[in-house]
Amino acid sequence: MTSDSPATSSPLLQVRDLRTSFNTPAGKIPAVSGVSFDVNHGETLGLVGESGCGKSVSALSIMRLVPNPPGVIESGEILFEGVDLLKISDKEMQSVRGAGIGMIFQEPMSSLNPVLTIGRQITEPLGVHLGLSGAAAENRAAELLEMVGIADSRRRLGDHPHQLSGGQRQRVMIAIALSCEPKLLIADEATTALDVTIQAQILELMKNLTTQLGTALMIITHNLGIIARYADRLNVMYAGKIRESGTAEQVYMQPSHPYTVGLLNSVPRLDRPASERLDPIEGEIPDPANLPAGCAFAPRCRWATSECERSEPALEQVGDRQLVACFESKTVSDSVEIAWK
Amino acid sequence: MTSTVSTSEKVGESSGARGQDVDRTTPLLSVRDLQVHFPLKRGFIVQREVARVKAVDGVSFDIYPGETLGLVGESGSGKTTAAKAVVQLNKPGNGSVKFEGQELVGLSTSAMRPVRRKMGMVFQDPYGSLNPRMRAGDIVGEPLKVHGLADTKEAYREQVASLMTTVGLSPAMAERYPNEFSGGQRQRLGVARAIAARPSLLILDESVSALDVSIQAQILNLLQDLQEKYNLAYLFIAHDLSVVRHISHRVAVMYLGKIVETADAKDLYERPLHPYTQALLSAIPTPNPVHERSRERIILRGDLPSPLAPPPGCSFSTRCPIATDICSQTVPELKTLAPNQQAACHLATSV
Numbered sequence: 001m002t003s004d005s006p007a008t009s010s011p012l013l014q015v016r017d018l019r020t021s022f023n024t025p026a027g028k029i030p031a032v033s034g035v036s037f038d039v040n041h042g043e044t045l046g047l048v049g050e051s052g053c054g055k056s057v058s059a060l061s062i063m064r065l066v067p068n069p070p071g072v073i074e075s076g077e078i079l080f081e082g083v084d085l086l087k088i089s090d091k092e093m094q095s096v097r098g099a100g101i102g103m104i105f106q107e108p109m110s111s112l113n114p115v116l117t118i119g120r121q122i123t124e125p126l127g128v129h130l131g132l133s134g135a136a137a138e139n140r141a142a143e144l145l146e147m148v149g150i151a152d153s154r155r156r157l158g159d160h161p162h163q164l165s166g167g168q169r170q171r172v173m174i175a176i177a178l179s180c181e182p183k184l185l186i187a188d189e190a191t192t193a194l195d196v197t198i199q200a201q202i203l204e205l206m207k208n209l210t211t212q213l214g215t216a217l218m219i220i221t222h223n224l225g226i227i228a229r230y231a232d233r234l235n236v237m238y239a240g241k242i243r244e245s246g247t248a249e250q251v252y253m254q255p256s257h258p259y260t261v262g263l264l265n266s267v268p269r270l271d272r273p274a275s276e277r278l279d280p281i282e283g284e285i286p287d288p289a290n291l292p293a294g295c296a297f298a299p300r301c302r303w304a305t306s307e308c309e310r311s312e313p314a315l316e317q318v319g320d321r322q323l324v325a326c327f328e329s330k331t332v333s334d335s336v337e338i339a340w341k
Numbered sequence: 342m343t344s345t346v347s348t349s350e351k352v353g354e355s356s357g358a359r360g361q362d363v364d365r366t367t368p369l370l371s372v373r374d375l376q377v378h379f380p381l382k383r384g385f386i387v388q389r390e391v392a393r394v395k396a397v398d399g400v401s402f403d404i405y406p407g408e409t410l411g412l413v414g415e416s417g418s419g420k421t422t423a424a425k426a427v428v429q430l431n432k433p434g435n436g437s438v439k440f441e442g443q444e445l446v447g448l449s450t451s452a453m454r455p456v457r458r459k460m461g462m463v464f465q466d467p468y469g470s471l472n473p474r475m476r477a478g479d480i481v482g483e484p485l486k487v488h489g490l491a492d493t494k495e496a497y498r499e500q501v502a503s504l505m506t507t508v509g510l511s512p513a514m515a516e517r518y519p520n521e522f523s524g525g526q527r528q529r530l531g532v533a534r535a536i537a538a539r540p541s542l543l544i545l546d547e548s549v550s551a552l553d554v555s556i557q558a559q560i561l562n563l564l565q566d567l568q569e570k571y572n573l574a575y576l577f578i579a580h581d582l583s584v585v586r587h588i589s590h591r592v593a594v595m596y597l598g599k600i601v602e603t604a605d606a607k608d609l610y611e612r613p614l615h616p617y618t619q620a621l622l623s624a625i626p627t628p629n630p631v632h633e634r635s636r637e638r639i640i641l642r643g644d645l646p647s648p649l650a651p652p653p654g655c656s657f658s659t660r661c662p663i664a665t666d667i668c669s670q671t672v673p674e675l676k677t678l679a680p681n682q683q684a685a686c687h688l689a690t691s692v
């Protein structure tokens with residue numbers, strides 16, 4: 001699949017109208033309902049939104065790792081280097097995972113096998129995808145550990161996960177995810193559980209390595225600061241849909257969806273003078289099994305009109321590369337501009 | 342429909358965090374040289390102490406009525422242990438904890454009870470900290486019963502209803518169980534319960550950390566309202582430094598069981614003096630791509646050292662970007678380097 005990869009001008013990954021849902025006793029949960037986006041070669045894309053909005057389910061759908069049952073990918077296309085991942089065999093998908101797309105999860109402890117040495121866990125994919133074994137695999141594994149900044153790497157190969165700190169375990173996860181030089185690395189809340197100084201170490205490492213290797217990176221997080229620092233473009237999700245998308249400058253400097261504005265106003269900011277009070281989004285996220293009709297954000301939106309309660313706005317181009325799903329986006333971005341000066 | 346957004350740009354004249362509206366004549370809580378050491382025991386039949394974790398190792402701070410002290414530091418630095426020692430949930434090995442002038446260290450459990458009424462606690466986990474089999478109303482009202490603060494059933498019900506309204510919940514929700522509430526609502530319940538017995542100090546240990554940002558902002562506003570209304574003092578523990586700046590009047594930074602820097606929030610954020618504080622602040626990415634891309638970050642080497650074997654001298658010296666020989670030899674004392682600002686660093690100089 002790698003030999004006939006299309007010209008680098010076409011996107012590496014194209015997600016088209018993806019719909020993934022869960023059948024639960026409480027009813028059908030449309031976790032991802034009609035999501036479309038691209039990831040270009042070598043770029044860093046951010047996916048941001050509050051818990052439960054469908055970030056992880058989007059990533060798991062791309063990897064075809066949605067637990068089934070209760071989850072089903074109902075429809076859509078996931079074109080990776082032009083091939084629809086939803087149409088290939090399990091065996092072919094196996095080789096895409098790892099060799100094509102690597103993934104790092106939030107919980108380093110649950111994604112590493114506690115009874116196997118670090119060395120075994122790194123050399124295994126090297127054998128499966130690259131045919132390396134014995135001393136060659138071991139040398140490569142030691143190199144990889146060194147690459148992610150683990151000192152005394154050869155001795156560390158014999159360690160078990162519990163002998164490492166949280167930050168070191170996440171470094172090992174990065175080493176494994178990058179071991180077969182995938183074209184895309186998906187990092188789902190990969191640093192959320194770590195202390196801020198360690199978080200900074202890991203993120204800088206991930207960014208530097210993917211830049212060096214030319215790997216595209218998809219950073220999934222609820223932390224607006226991380227996306228601002230590392231992502232070229234981002235998608236803002238709310239209740240299973242992308243509500244706004246654009247370059248980091250566009251979305252942070254001229255947000256045009258009320259949800260994006262609300263998120264940015266909810267966080268205290270070290271880059272601005274301290275404020276007396278925050279201006280949070282009112283209310284709470286809707287019950288995913290009973291989403292409101294029309295725009296799912298309307299019940300919390302200070303700009304909502306009766307139209308918003310009736311019909312669902314589509315994601316439409318508002319600027320050069322900025323897309324927004326809101327009937328009132330012009331009013332929203334104008335008043336933000338006034339308020340932010 | 343409104344057509345303007347109020348933003349966090351609305352600031353008073355001060356560029357710092359919360360204004361100087363605290364009367365600092367008599368401290369409400371005064372902690373001196375607090376130590377909590379946990380023995381690490383080994384052995385099958387006879388347990389022998391093989392090592393000690395100096396979880397809190399000589400911590401001192403004051404909190405004044407109506408003031409928020411933010412306590413920050415990496416996981417394992419001793420924040421929770423210090424907070425528990427304040428309310429005597431951990432028996433400190435050494436040191437003094439004075440609350441409203443009264444020494445708490447050494448008090449019996451029964452002598453502690455009336456004191457504990459005046460110290461509320463709210464924990465991190467909005468799921469685990471509420472009894473799942475109790476109705477919301479009784480969770481909120483339990484302290485009223487324990488401390489005998491409601492004479493009649495009617496008075497009890499009224500107070501519970503008013504507490505729920507105060508934290509932004511409908512009194513009609515009193516009949517529900519915790520699992521019927523969202524994370525943010527559960528945290529509101531936790532706050533209502535903590536203020537039920539009309540405490541003068543609230544200990545908030547990562548109370549907003551697990552919440553989504555929009556809900557977190559709602560709870561932070563609620564905490565500020567309550568502080569103003571009841572002149573409540575807060576010991577606010579969090580790892581998010583931007584949240585801590587927003588809510589705190591003063592901030593103390595902990596590293597491996599010690600306070601390494603303390604200052605008014607405004608000064609600490611504008612002019613951190615300890616290299617650890619500097620690194621910590623530099624590690625926080627802000628939601629501003631222009632600012633982020635033009636900013637150099639201090640990236641610390643390595644992990645927090647094991648608390649079982651802290652490095653000699655300054656415990657930060659193994660990760661410190663500017664450490665010299667003296668740092669691995671002598672433990673630095675907290676020195677006053679600016680008005681109201683102290684740092685424990687051999688190399689930090691007065692300003």
Ligand SMILES: Nc1ncnc2c1ncn2[C@@H]1O[C@H](COP(=O)(O)OP(=O)(O)OP(=O)(O)O)[C@@H](O)[C@H]1O
Nearest residue numbers: 379394396414415416417418419420421422423648
């Ligand atoms: N009951 C205990 N027995 C032994 N060691 C303990 C105990 N409680 C805490 N410790 C140790 O004391 C140190 C400080 O722990 P503490 O929970 O106070 O940290 P913290 O700053 O609150 O961290 P976090 O940010 O992760 O909540 C750690 O090394 C911890 O492992």
Ligand SMILES: Nc1ncnc2c1ncn2[C@@H]1O[C@H](COP(=O)(O)OP(=O)(O)O)[C@@H](O)[C@H]1O
Nearest residue numbers: 022031050051052053054055056057058067288
């Ligand atoms: N295994 C599952 N079973 C049922 N519902 C699920 C499952 N995994 C996720 N969901 C639901 O799908 C929605 C999106 O979840 P997720 O993608 O994990 O959110 P996040 O954006 O926080 O990563 C949520 O409503 C969640 O409850």
Ligand SMILES: [Mg+2]
Nearest residue numbers: 055056057189
């Ligand atoms: Mg997730």
Ligand SMILES: [Mg+2]
Nearest residue numbers: 420421422546
């Ligand atoms: Mg703690």
